[in-house]
Amino acid sequence: MxxxxxxxxxxxxxxxxxxxxxxxxxxxxxxxxxxxxxxxxxxxxxxxxxxxxxxxxxxxxxxxxxxxxxxxxxxxxxxxxxxxxxxxxxxxxxxxxxxxxxxxxxxxxxxxxxxxxxxxxxxxxxxxxxxxxxxxxxxxxxxxxxxxxxxxxxxxxxxxxxxxxxxxxxxxxxxxxxxxxxxxxxxxxxxxxxxxxxxxxxxxxxxxxxxxxxxxxxxxxxxLANMNTNYLASGNAPRRWGNAHPNIVPYQTFATSDGHIIVAVGNDGQYRRFVETGGRPELATDDRFATNPMRVRHRDTLVPLLAEMVKTKSRQEWIDALEMAGVPCGPINNLDDVFENPQVxxxxxxxxxxxxxxxxxxxxxxxxxxxxxxxxxxxxxxxxxxxxxxxxxxxxxxxxxxxxxxxxxxxx
The missing domain is CATH 3.40.50.10540 (Crotonobetainyl-coa:carnitine coa-transferase; domain 1)
Known part of the structure; x- marks a missing residue:
């Protein structure tokens, strides 16, 4: 050799x-x-x-x-x-x-x-x-x-x-x-x-x-990973959620004033910082939204409120602010953006x-x-x-x- x-x-x-x-x-x-x-x-x-x-x-x-x-x-x-x-x-x-x-x-x-x-x-x-x-x-x-x-x-x-x-x-x-x-x-x-x-x-x-x-x-x-086990554990076939997540809220895309971002909140602390960054701290203290299980239960009420909040800033303003706040987020890039990305x-x-x-x-x-x-x-x-x-x-x-x-x- x-x-x-x-x-x-x-x-x-x-x-x-x-x-x-x-x-x-x-x-x-x-x-x-x-x-x-x-x-x-x-x-x-x-x-x-x-x-x-x-x-x-x-x-x-x-x-x-x-x-x-x-x-x-x-x-x-x-x-x-x-x-x-x-x-x-x-x-x-x-x-x-x-x-x-x-x-x-x-x-x-x-x-x-x-x-x-x-x-x-x-x-x-x-x-x-x-x-x-x-x-x-x-x-x-x-x-x-x-x-x-x-x-x-x-x-x-x-x-x-x-x-x-x-x-x-x-x-x-x-x-x-x-x-x-x-x-x-x-x-x-x-x-x-x-x-x-x-x-x-x-x-x-x-x-x-x-x-x-x-x-x-x-x-x-x-x-299909966790979707398989969700079904095997519950007996209920999961349904389509688009860009949302069946077990976590908010974990989805949102329209900004000039594009779209992904917000991937993984815990209650990140959620609190997300709504505080958007000028809506009361959405973290509301009993319906204070914990992830409650946010999942009241998804249809909460998500429109968050969508309205996110539209108030541009894509880059949100990304800069959420990164500083320690809230996982990111843009939705086309391939032009991907291959110009400094990390790529x-x-x-x-x-x-x-x-x-x-x-x-x-x-x-x-x-x-x-x-x-x-x-x-x-x-x-x-x-x-x-x-x-x-x-x-x-x-x-x-x-x-x-x-x-x-x-x-x-x-x-």
Whole structure:
């Protein structure tokens, strides 16, 4: 192991990535950020579906659109792209060869599809007994829905998230609402990363590989957290509260004279300072509002009074005053605001990587901050098939003649 690889938490790990779209690639990108050698297998000519999910597209040095959609760029940095037709016997054999020299296989094919090619866990385990194999599907490998295709939007609804998200039914605009990003995909990618890391640790201690069965629906249900336990404890299904909180008041958005703020009062002392800052101290001494349980009970009376109070000042006036008073608050930023925020800048969340099309690609860095083995950004999201010959040559030891034959047969 080289000194450089020792500076990467996963510098000793190779990942064979057979995933596409978002959940699987998100997991693989996490592993790549931490130093793993991630080999992304893509279909010849078309590649990952998200390469074409645009506009917008990456622009080259002259400002012209390239073939790289921004969606694809979000989840694929740090990987090596190999184009390979796995529907052919030759392509399947190359996958088996790569699996023998890999630690982890990630895949998100339909249940049973890879078994037809001899590329399922049971088959590849015979090639490499300590292999860690992670399958990501909509509904998992078992159960009555296992054969269904899973899509993030559908799973957000099916898993209960949309019953909790959106404005109250009795208010204007009320009704179920999906999240602004594909949360079940992204959280499945995160849970998959954790599961792979746990399996690697187990393998390092025992020499034993294992199979990981990840499902979007499982993750969507699991991540409802306290909403699940609220229901399990009470037997009452939680309802939508919009930007309010079912258990805490006030914990929501308010309109100021020129925008909106979030006020997140977590205890009675913060509430008292909030209304004192707004010039309404009597709202803290009123028995209906003095404690959080009473504020929750009298929410519909209190919130209009607070809304009227907040409208008397500008957004920045409130933020400055509440921060000085020790009351948790914040603005609702658009992405212009986010990437100009001094805290976001100080934390290095915006990164720029050189790109083969010329110029740079603008990306968002990993939030993982590690003192010895921090994430490293050595490669931008790869062009389709950019590393095919390199991987076949360096990882599998194939000759230029063998690579030329595979190219001629359109296997790669």
């Amino acid at each position: 080289t000194d450089a690889s020792l500076k990467k938490a996963l510098g000793h790990i190779r990942v064979l990535d057979l995933t596409r779209v978002l959940a699987g690639p998100w997991c693989a990108q996490n592993l790549a950020d931490l130093g793993a050698d991630v080999i992304k297998i893509e279909r010849p000519d078309t590649g990952d579906d998200t390469r074409h999910w645009g506009p917008p597209y990456l622009k080259d040095a002259e400002g012209r659109d390239t073939a790289e959609a921004a969606y694809y760029l979000a989840a694929n940095r740090g990987k090596r792209s190999v184009t390979l037709d796995i529907a052919t016997p030759e392509g399947q054999e190359i996958i088996r060869q790569l699996a023998r020299v890999s630690d982890v296989v990630l895949e998100n094919y339909k249940v049973g599809q890879l078994k037809k090619y001899g590329l399922d866990y049971a088959s590849l385990r015979r090639e490499k007994p300590d292999l860690i194999y992670c399958s990501i599907t909509g509904f998992g490998q078992t159960g009555p829905y296992a054969q269904r295709a899973g899509y993030d939007f559908i799973v957000q609804g099916m898993g209960g998230f949309m019953s909790l998200t959106g404005e109250r039914d009795d208010l204007p605009g009320g009704g179920p609402q999906k999240a602004g990003v594909a949360i079940s995909d992204l959280m499945t990618g995160m849970y998959s990363t954790i599961a792979v890391m746990a399996a690697l640790t187990h393998r390092d201690r025992t020499g034993e590989g294992q199979y990981i069965d990840m499902a979007l629906l499982d993750v969507q249900v699991a991540m 800048e100080a934390r290095g969340l915006r990164i720029d990587l050189p790109h083969p099309h010329g110029g740079t690609v603008k990306l968002v860095g990993s939030p993982m901050k590690m003192s010895v083995t921090p994430p490293q950004y050595e490669m931008p999201p790869p062009l389709l098939g950019e590393h095919t010959a390199e991987v076949l040559r360096e990882v599998l030891g194939k000759s230029e003649e063998e690579i030329a034959v595979l190219t001629g047969k359109r296997i790669i």
